[in-house]
Amino acid sequence: MEITFELGYALDTFYFLICGALVMWMAAGFTMLEAGLVRAKNTTEILTKNVALYSISCIMYMVCGYSIMYGGGEFTMFLSGITADGATGAAEPATYAPAADFFFQVVFVATAMSIVSGAVAERMKLWAFLAFAVVLTGFIYPMEGAWTWGGESVFGMYTLGDNGFSDFAGSGIVHMAGAAAALAGVLLLGARKGKYSADGRANAIPGANLPLATLGMFILWMGWFGFNGGSVLATATVESANAVAVVFMNTNAAAAGGLVAALLFAQILFKKADLTMALNGALAGLVAITAEPSTPSPLQATLFGAIGGIVVVLSIIGLDKLKIDDPVGAISVHGVVGLLGLLLVPITNDGSTFSGQLLGAVTIFVWVFATSFIAWSIIKAVIGIRVSEEEEYEGVDISECGLEAYPDFTTKRN
Known part of the structure; x- marks a missing residue:
């Protein structure tokens, strides 16, 4: 019996870590996607933001985020006596190493913050963005995570899980939350110069490297198997192994469905096979299935x-009509479709309810949007959040980072 437990513990821990590594690799996907969809003169800052936000997320979640999200008034991972053998002093042994749980959770935090990066691209100050990353990953996200995956009541008033709320891997908890934070920033930041004409018409601002954006999408697609598959939390039994296989299969199917539907819909609307819509369609499919892939x-x-x-194609068009400038479509992909994913859950999961899903969605959005708006406003008042018009014209690579990603090809500004 002891040998069986130890083998299961080892397998579940190994699986958890591998899935966490796949989710970590999504950071590269977001980086490549965003770098491909912005103009060449803004590439270096996008790269800098993504490597920095991942590191900030890891540090802030270690220092306070994990404790806020899962309880305990101390640095849960490093002051509670967790050892290399996984011993915690708990009455019931874990089915995987606690450190593996921390690692798996921290890469989800980084994913939420990555969503913000693309939406505010090409006109935000680098250090203003990184200051917000500290707040989101250390406080805002862990608080709503405590009310959902942490099982705590919302300000002592109600518990989301007891009201029929279910979010398997984070359509709302991670993706819609990241989009809500991004929306608050975009509203305060304003649109890029030249994005909207005086008559309200949206002008296309093409990305510099669509092959790179496509690579980013495929990296995200691959990483999503860890995102959803790891949320099964086990693989060492027949039941859990079958569940993992179903989750992988459905995750892949949803991405394929999203890409084909977006490509066909774009052809109908624009009379062109729009690659950027296809890329966002695949990601929208992934976000939609994340709330319940099992x-x-x-x-x-x-x-x-x-x-x-x-839905993501309609949302991108709709946000442009509202003059909400999102260079990569992050708010539509992760926010609007994140809400859709939550509302689809009760169709196949009888443990959830539409009212419970709506309550959870409203709770997450209101909390993240309101606190993010306050945080962005404070940062704006203290150091400012937008670069000057001249710096935006020249490209934030030079003004914020002092070097260009493509120095041989960016002598002409646009």
Whole structure:
């Protein structure tokens, strides 16, 4: 019996760590996607933001975020006596190493912050963005995480799980939360110069490197298997291994459905096979299935992804009409489709309810948007959040980072 437990513990821990590494690799996906969808003169800052936000997320979640999210008034991972053998003094042994749980959770925090990066690209000050990263990863995200995955009541008033709320891997908890923070920043930041004409028409500002953006999408697609698959939390039993396989299958199906639907819908609307819409369609499919990838059939997962692919195209068009400038479509992909993913859960999961999903969605959005708006406003008042018009014209690579990503190809500004 002891040998069986130790083998299961080792397998679950190893699986957890591998899935965490896949989610960590999503940081590269976000980096490449964003670097491909911005103009060449803003590439270096995008790269700097993404490597820095990942590091800040790891530090802040270690210092205080994990404790806020899962309880305890101390540095949970490093002051509670966790040892290399996983011993914690708990009455019931964990099925995987506690340090593995921390690692898996921290890469989710970084994912939420990565969503913000693309939405505020090309006109935000680097250090203003990094200051906000400290607040989001150390406080804002852990608080809403405590009310959802942490199982705590919302300001002592109600518990989301007891009201029929379910979010398997984070359509709302991670993706919609990141989009809410991004929306608050974008509203205070304003649109890029030249994005909207005086008559309200949106002008296309093409990205510099679509092959790089496509690579980023595929990296995210691959990393999502860890994002959703790791959320099964185990693989050492027949039941859990089967669950993992179903989650992988449905995650892949939803991404495929989202890409094809977005590509076809873009062809109908624009008479062109728009690659950027196809890329965002795949990501929308992934976001849509993240709230519940374990209970749909493969056909349902494909249809859910397809709905996400159509919704994201409509959302991107709609936000442009509202003059909400999001260079990479992050608010639409992760916010609007994140909400969609939550609302799709009760169709296949009878343990959730539409009212519970709505309550959870409203709680997450209001908390993250309100606190983010306050944080962005304070940062704006203290150091400012937007570069000057001249710096924006020249490109934030030079003004913020002092070097260009493509020095041989960016002599002409646009």
